[in-house]
Amino acid sequence: MKLKLFVHRLSQPSRAVLIFCKLNKIEFEEVQIDLSKGEHLSPEFKEINPMHKVPAMEVDGGFKLFESHAILRFLACASPGVADHWYPADLFKRAEINSVLDWHHANLRHGSAGLVFHSKLAPLFGLPSDVQAAAECEKVLSASLAKIESFWLKEEGQFLLGNSKPSIADLSLVCETMQLEALDEKVRQRLLDPHEKVRKWVDDTRNAMQPYFGEIHGVLFQLKDKLKEMESDE
Amino acid sequence: MKLKLFVHRLSQPSRAVLIFCKLNKIEFEEVQIDLSKGEHLSPEFKEINPMHKVPAMEVDGGFKLFESHAILRFLACASPGVADHWYPADLFKRAEINSVLDWHHANLRHGSAGLVFHSKLAPLFGLPSDVQAAAECEKVLSASLAKIESFWLKEEGQFLLGNSKPSIADLSLVCETMQLEALDEKVRQRLLDPHEKVRKWVDDTRNAMQPYFGEIHGVLFQLKDKLKEMESDE
Known part of the structure; x- marks a missing residue:
């Protein structure tokens, strides 16, 4: 599973997803979407998340997901080795x-x-x-x-x-x-x-x-x- | 599993939970909490949901849960015979x-x-x-x-x-x-x-x-x- 995370570290839900992946040794590529520069409003990012919000994720260049709680639930269930707690x-x-x-x-x-x-x-x-x-x-x-x-x-x-x-x-x-x-x-x-x-x-x-x-x-x-x-x- | 649902039919999330149970033949007792009479603010209901909101549920007089989406997810997973869709x-x-x-x-x-x-x-x-x-x-x-x-x-x-x-x-x-x-x-x-x-x-x-x-x-x-x-x- 090749995971891309579209995030801005000033966004608190972005930080939660990043910390979760790092703690659980889930490999990912971090793509910075700078909210202060309006990068979330670009046509390219609209293809990732039409709601123009971070965080969002993409798996293997296909499946896309947004809403941090949905992402956290998915990663906790789909990644091998995430502790049950x-x-x-x-x-x-x-x-x-x-x-x-x-x-x-x-x-x-x-x-x-x-x-x-x-x-x-x-x-x-x-x-x-x-x-x-x-x-x-x-x-x-x-x-x-x-x-x-x-x-x-x-x-x-x-x-x-x-x-x-x-x-x-x-x-x-x-x-x-x-x-x-x-x-x-x-x-x-x-x-x-x-x-x-x-x-x-x-x-x-x-x-x-x-x-x-x-x-x-x-x-x-x-x-x-x-x-x-x-x-x-x- | 003996299920009690605390609801008010004028509350849209209450209606969603009620319809889900009826469609899926999940047996329950419906306890009306009349919001217009302030029944959600009573000390008795605080024991069920300290946030004073409907819907809320109770299983076998013990386990309690509130937030309609959490209730719907739980009932979809915990009730036998709920179709996968x-x-x-x-x-x-x-x-x-x-x-x-x-x-x-x-x-x-x-x-x-x-x-x-x-x-x-x-x-x-x-x-x-x-x-x-x-x-x-x-x-x-x-x-x-x-x-x-x-x-x-x-x-x-x-x-x-x-x-x-x-x-x-x-x-x-x-x-x-x-x-x-x-x-x-x-x-x-x-x-x-x-x-x-x-x-x-x-x-x-x-x-x-x-x-x-x-x-x-x-x-x-x-x-x-x-x-x-x-x-x-x-």
């Missing part, structure tokens, strides 16, 4: 992980991606910041973090659903939470400080996925420095 | 269905549920209509219907992805599209008239799933009549 074969355990992954879209993802976009990234794309949209997304994000703290993280295990090893749900949700690094430090602290279990879970997941977690997140910290610099120049 | 065992075909299901959340679902809520249901729950939010959701909905027309529906088959038989993705997305019956007729026509393939796909899916599709959607048409009556009284 990532996406268990047991139907009950798998169903719970699907429940987290489906919940994610309208909750943590909607809140976090929206807040970062409306408050930080829009100006980089030449768009105005939208204070009201940012505030609405922050409300969704805040409620989502509270649900992770009070429900998805159980007492017994380090990871979501009380598991002792990470699943593709931990990977997806932690990559999303990491995106908050792009926010002003005081906003990020206001959001995460009330949630001790969430902070520990992010650290535990990061530690369980080194060295790739750090390597793939490098570009996010570069963005963070760049945003700080731009703001101190104003 | 609903959620194929082939990893490539299954991945494509997962891609539709994941795409759905931030697109058709976000647009349709948001538009119907902000323009029609909010007043029934004692909340003000939000014209700006409704307009934003209509934009997302309109773009989503265009993508179903131009990409997800292929020439060769009646159903999504060019399939000749329906999958759980057809079921979920058609139940969402049916919710537009709650809108004013002229708004619904404005949205659906440009999309001939979408209208045919809704009809084909409905016909393939009778008599249960009609039976389970009865309450939606009652709501439609009620909304019309309320408006003609104004």
